[in-house]
Amino acid sequence: MIRRPVIDDLNDLETFFLLVIKDTYEKEGLGHLEEDISNEVNEKMNFIKEDIEGKADNRYFLLSIKDDKIVGSAAYGPSGHLIYDHMPELKDVLELGSVLVDPNYQGQGIGSDLVSAILTQLKTFKSDFCLDSGYTIAKKIWTKRFGQPSKVLKDFWGPGYDHYIWHRNL
16 A cells, blocks of 8 residues: 555654665665664655655655555655756756665565656656666666666766766656
C-alpha cells in the first residue's frame, strides 16, 4: 500500500531511514562515516516533519507499507544545492528524492511503484523534475529508468566517483 505519512509514523520513519541509509553507506564502502549517516537521517526527518506539519509547500512524501511496516519512501521537494550549484537553471525545478527501500524488500518493485506515484502527483502541476545521485547502485537504477544524466560531475566524490544530475520532462 502506498500512502501519505502521518505524525504517528515519525518513530518508525527514523528507524527506517537509519536502516536504509546505513545499509547504503555500507554498500558504498562509506559505513565508517557515522556522522554523515546521522546528518542524512536528521535531514530526512526534518523534511518529512515539514511535510506532515504542512510547513513546506513544495515538499511531498509517500510511503510504501507492507505488513504494517514502512518498507519504502519517496518524495519531491525543492532542488538541492548540488543540483542548482551546477545547473542553476534548475533552481526552481522540483527534485525527486528520498527514494529509499528497506534492504529486505529491495528488488520487488517497491521503489519503482513509489517513483511512479510521485511522478504522477508531480505531473498534476509541473511539467518537469530533476534528480541527482552519487551512489553507485542508484546511478545505475536511475540511468536505466531515465536514460543518461543531463550532467556528469566527473570525479566529484574522488577519482572515479562521479555525481549525476538528471532533468526530465513529465
